[in-house]
Amino acid sequence: MNAYDSRPWLAHYPGRLSEHLEPEFTSPLTMFAAAVAAGPDEPAIHYFGATLSRADLDAASDALARLLRERGLRPGDRVGIAVQNEPAIVLGMLAAWKAGCIAALISPIYRRTEFRRALDDFTPRALLLLEEVHAEVADEVEATPSVELVVTCSPLDFAGNEDPQRVFGVRRARPAGTVDLLEVIGSGSREVVRHDPAPDDVAVLAPTAGTTGPPKGAMLTHRNLAFNAQGYRDWTGLQPGEPILCMSPVFHVTGLVGSVLLAFSARSPVILTHRFDAGLVLDAVRTWRPAFSVAAITAYIALADHPDATPAALESLRLRYSGGAPVLPDVADRLEAQLGGMIHNVYGQTESSSPTHMVPPGVRAPVDPETGALSVGLPVSDTMAEVVDESGNPVPPRVFGEIVTSGPQIAAGYWGREDDPDSALRDGRMRTGDVGFMDSDGWFYVIDRSNDLINASGYKIWPFEIEQVLHSHPDVVEAAVIGIPDDYRGESTRAYVALRPGAHVTPTALIEYCRERMAAYKYPREIELVNALPRTATGKLLRRKLR
Structure with a gap:
């Protein structure tokens, strides 16, 4: 028996949580249907001053599901969806599931080559695209033999008096040869479309972050999604009807599960704002008084930099979570203040x-005294986590290794790569690629990605160590460190640093700042000042772009 088999993290569970979570539903569809039955006239989505009820959303998704069925789509076919945080992305997924199809999420910020790769991977028979996305990728869509139906929508659809055009400069541009979503919804038919998915049917193809290579489509089942939506609800203690602020992209898993599907599970409205804009988010908080949000730490930093963001303005937001990248303790403290x-x-x-893993609400996560890392939390109900060495053997507490997880939320595999012997998903376990450790109390810590380790003259350097020192400088907003070729040392270190507005510290001064605080082999030999670091839509740092 190793240190993980005894699950020491259970000792820190609040009294309302247990080791096992009894699922109430086996799919997002059954969650949504129960919410509609419980209160059809209650709000489902708040969007630019307008509100869609659950009955509105149910009827709109029925209309699109009918069209999919009429055009010959059958269970297992893919419906590609490239939409921002608007009601259309929610009803598009519901419609796909009602027709028995798989919702293949495609980033609406992809450029042509990236979009083409997604089309080739997922071979969708139908697409739901923003008009502006279609304008960018029309040739790629036309050249994809599998695509038989293209439905387009606009961020202006479903908006109220607070027009998104004012914020984002959106204009309608109905593409020729496509079907307009609002026309589909207003077609007049009220035929109910219902498909009863099996728990292990694939519900969503979700693109991975692509931090180390091209994104792959993780096959998330209905059971996966229903389990983790309920897990968010039970762990946070979110109460029925408490609004949820969606600051993460719904076309990625955090916004999908931690906002939209959580709203289904909690029978709460979700607040959508097309894209993240700090001023717009603050307006939404004042109007709708959300209780919960989960977002990349960069979103909270952007809020903190807005002059209207005060503790009083955000008072209703009692449950604040951050994912996508480890949070430094200094950053967490500053944002709390x-x-x-x-x-x-x-x-x-x-x-x-x-x-x-999650940190229970109201609990202050520990900071490891040796590494200075803030814990990412405790394994959630029914979830096993281990830290293993290069041979896959569990290591003792406080020893670095790769974090491996397993549980009901782990994807079935990667679409089209089910037989890949090097897959991170094997036998129900997920090799995360994250290097970290567990302390003796069961708290987990993430230090870095395994492929980001820098080897300088035989010394191992974790970028996290240097980034932490740079973040402690008062003029630094964010920093990232990579290894670069060095004829003498094999590898050396280069840091990319974004400064606060008005700061004038030089790269030479920052190098000296690090040299005074670190071992000689660690401090960065080069520093380049940048306006911002490259990140995914969910806030994950893209070191490969820096390389």
Whole structure:
């Protein structure tokens, strides 16, 4: 028996939580149907001053599901969806599931080559695209033999008096040869479309972050999604009807599970704002008084930098979570002081349909005294986590290794790569690629990605160590460190640093700042100042782009 088999983290579970979670539903569809039955006239989505009831959303998704069926789509076919945080992405997924199809999420910020790769991977028979996305990728869509139906929508659809055109400069541009979503919804038919998915049917193809290579489609089942949506609800203690602020993209798993599907499970409205804009988010908080949000730490930093973001303005937001990248303790403390509330870590991957670890609300996560890392949390109910060495053997507490997880939320595999012997998903276990450790009390810590380790003259350097020192400088907003070729040392270190507005510290001064605080082999030999670091839509750092 090893240190993980005894599950020491259970000792820190609040009294309302248990080791096992009894699922109420086996699919997002049954969650949504129960919410509609419980209160059809209650709000489902708040969007730019307008509200869609659950009955509105049910009827709209029925209309699109009817069209999919009429055009010959059958269970297992893929419906590609490239939409931002608008009601259309929610009703598009519901419609796909009602027709028995798989919702293949495609980032609406992809450029042509990236979009083409997604089309080739997922071979969708139908697409739901923003008009602006269609304008960018029309040639790629036309050249894809599998696509038989293209439905287009606009961010202006479903908006109220607070027009998104004012914020984002959106204009309608109905593409020729496509079907307009609003026309589908207004077609007049009221035929109900219902498909009863099996729990292990694939519900969503979710693109991985692509931090180390091209994104892959994680096959998330109905069971995966229903389990983790309920897990968010039970772990946070969110009460029925409490609004949820969606600051993460719904086309990625955090926004999908931690906002939209959580809203189904909790029977709460979700607040959508097309894209993240700090001023717009603050307006939405004042109007709708949300209680919960989960977002990349960069979103909270952007809020903190807005002049209207005060503790009083954000008072309703009692449950604040951050995922996508480890949060540094100094950053967490600063944001707590500026925004008036603790930001709790949540940890997981696309392949785990969001969380495998969470910090219980109201609990201050520990900071490891040796590494200075803030814990990413405790394994959630029914979830096993281990730290293993290169041979896959569990290591003792406080020893670095790769974090491996398993549980009901782990994806079935990667679409089209089910037989890949090097897959991170094997036998129900997820090799995260994250290096970290568990302390003796069962708290987990993430230090870095395994492929980001730098080897300088035989010395191992974790970028996290240097980034932490740089973040402690008062003029630094964010920093990232990579290894670069060095004829003498094999590898050396280069840091990319974004400064606060008005700061004038030089790269030479920052190098000296690090040299005074680190061993000689660690401090960065080069520093380049940048306006911002490259990140995914969910806030994950893209070191490969820096390389």
